[in-house]
Amino acid sequence: MFKFLKEKLKSFRRKVEEIEEKEIEEKEVKEEVKPKVKPEKTEAEEAVEAEKVVEKTKSISAKIKGKIGFKEKVSTLILKREVIIDEKKLDDIIPELEVILLESDVAFEVVEEISSALKERLLGRRKKIGEKLADIVVNELKIIIKNILDKNKFDFDEYIEKLVDTRSPVTLIFVGINGTGKTTTIAKLAKRLMDKGYSVVLAAGDTFRAGAIEQLEEHAKRLGVKIIKHKAGADPAAVIYDAVVHAESKGVDFVLADTAGRMHTKKNLIDQLEKIKRVTEPDMTIFVDESIAGNDAVERARMFNESVGIDGTILTKLDADPKGGTAISISYVTGKPILFFGVGQGYDDLVKFNSEWLIDRIFGES
Numbered sequence: 436m437f438k439f440l441k442e443k444l445k446s447f448r449r450k451v452e453e454i455e456e457k458e459i460e461e462k463e464v465k466e467e468v469k470p471k472v473k474p475e476k477t478e479a480e481e482a483v484e485a486e487k488v489v490e491k492t493k494s495i496s497a498k499i500k501g502k503i504g505f506k507e508k509v510s511t512l513i514l515k516r517e518v519i520i521d522e523k524k525l526d527d528i529i530p531e532l533e534v535i536l537l538e539s540d541v542a543f544e545v546v547e548e549i550s551s552a553l554k555e556r557l558l559g560r561r562k563k564i565g566e567k568l569a570d571i572v573v574n575e576l577k578i579i580i581k582n583i584l585d586k587n588k589f590d591f592d593e594y595i596e597k598l599v600d601t602r603s604p605v606t607l608i609f610v611g612i613n614g615t616g617k618t619t620t621i622a623k624l625a626k627r628l629m630d631k632g633y634s635v636v637l638a639a640g641d642t643f644r645a646g647a648i649e650q651l652e653e654h655a656k657r658l659g660v661k662i663i664k665h666k667a668g669a670d671p672a673a674v675i676y677d678a679v680v681h682a683e684s685k686g687v688d689f690v691l692a693d694t695a696g697r698m699h700t701k702k703n704l705i706d707q708l709e710k711i712k713r714v715t716e717p718d719m720t721i722f723v724d725e726s727i728a729g730n731d732a733v734e735r736a737r738m739f740n741e742s743v744g745i746d747g748t749i750l751t752k753l754d755a756d757p758k759g760g761t762a763i764s765i766s767y768v769t770g771k772p773i774l775f776f777g778v779g780q781g782y783d784d785l786v787k788f789n790s791e792w793l794i795d796r797i798f799g800e801s
């Protein structure tokens with residue numbers, strides 16, 4: 436997962452380290468010209484000592500009048516190690532990061548946001564003795580990406596728990612283009628809900644693609660869950676409506692409704708989704724797309740949201756995505772939360788959205 440982005444971020448880190456090493460070397464060359472007072476001590480020892488002495492000089496300032504020369508020396512020792520992150524340093528660092536993010540399919544507006552937030556957080560910052568520039572930059576980057584991911588924070592479990600107390604059934608419909616994982620995700624979510632003790636019925640609302648009804652039926656059989664279906668070619672709004680009526684009469688908690696994959700550019704197909712929504716009044720319209728599609732997925736999410744209206748996204752195939760930019764960008768761009776990540780083809784390969792989980796996958800070793 437995210438191999439490409441991880442490698443790039445590692446080499447970015449090395450580059451920041453090199454910038455810092457070069458700067459230290461340049462300083463040391465300058466230092467060598469000046470005579471050293473206590474050459475036998477290491478720089479780190481000197482720095483620690485220097486800090487202690489400055490603290491002391493503050494509290495006992497009256498007593499140090501005769502040692503002014505020494506105090507001045509101590510201050511220079513601190514100053515020469517305390518680096519302020521300036522515009523020039525950021526100009527060396529940030530453009531490189533922007534390229535990495537763009538190459539990793541992070542949406543342009545999100546790259547801009549990361550870039551300006553990083554600049555704001557770093558410019559003029561004093562780097563303490565012993566602090567590594569690379570650590571500072573990477574930690575800030577993690578915080579910024581986490582803030583972006585949490586911008587539309589939403590707890591799916593909490594939401595449905597409340598909802599299911601007030602009405603039965605809770606209806607969720609799944610929309611998106613062809614082949615992104617809608618049907619598989621419905622099966623995964625059905626299992627997840629049943630594992631939590633809820634009852635579920637599936638609605639075979641993809642009456643268009645050959646074999647789509649049978650595909651959902653197969654999942655229903657494996658999971659031991661009821662499916663409501665009509666013949667191929669039937670009106671999907673009618674199928675989903677029937678499933679809702681069935682669930683109402685049997686006291687079933689959830690209706691998970693499949694729909695046919697459709698391009699966001701096909702007006703008649705988008706109109707059909709509007710009709711489904713009008714007739715079945717779903718509690719949530721969930722957009723499903725695949726992480727590997729990069730900026731295309733983000734663009735489609737934006738278009739589906741504008742035309743049909745979505746309440747959240749499930750991003751599938753993270754396990755097969757070397758980049759990760761879609762996951763970073765999609766919620767920020769649509770203003771709607773990511774609900775789950777699909778991380779494989781098995782029923783349990785569904786991870787509830789959690790920004791820390793994602794940050795660990797991007798920056799960690801796993």
Ligand SMILES: Nc1nc2c(ncn2[C@@H]2O[C@H](COP(=O)(O)OP(=O)(O)OP(=O)(O)O)[C@@H](O)[C@H]2O)c(=O)[nH]1
Pocket residue numbers: 611612613614615616617618619620641644647695696697751752753754755776777778779780784
């Ligand atoms: N690796 C991986 N594959 C997935 C994931 N989710 C779905 N798939 C696979 O993606 C393929 C398409 O999945 P479907 O669920 O049929 O997709 P769909 O959106 O319903 O497709 P249409 O009905 O044709 O529009 C299948 O082979 C799934 O097994 C995932 O998270 N990871």
Ligand SMILES: [Mg+2]
Pocket residue numbers: 617618619641647693694696
């Ligand atoms: Mg399908």
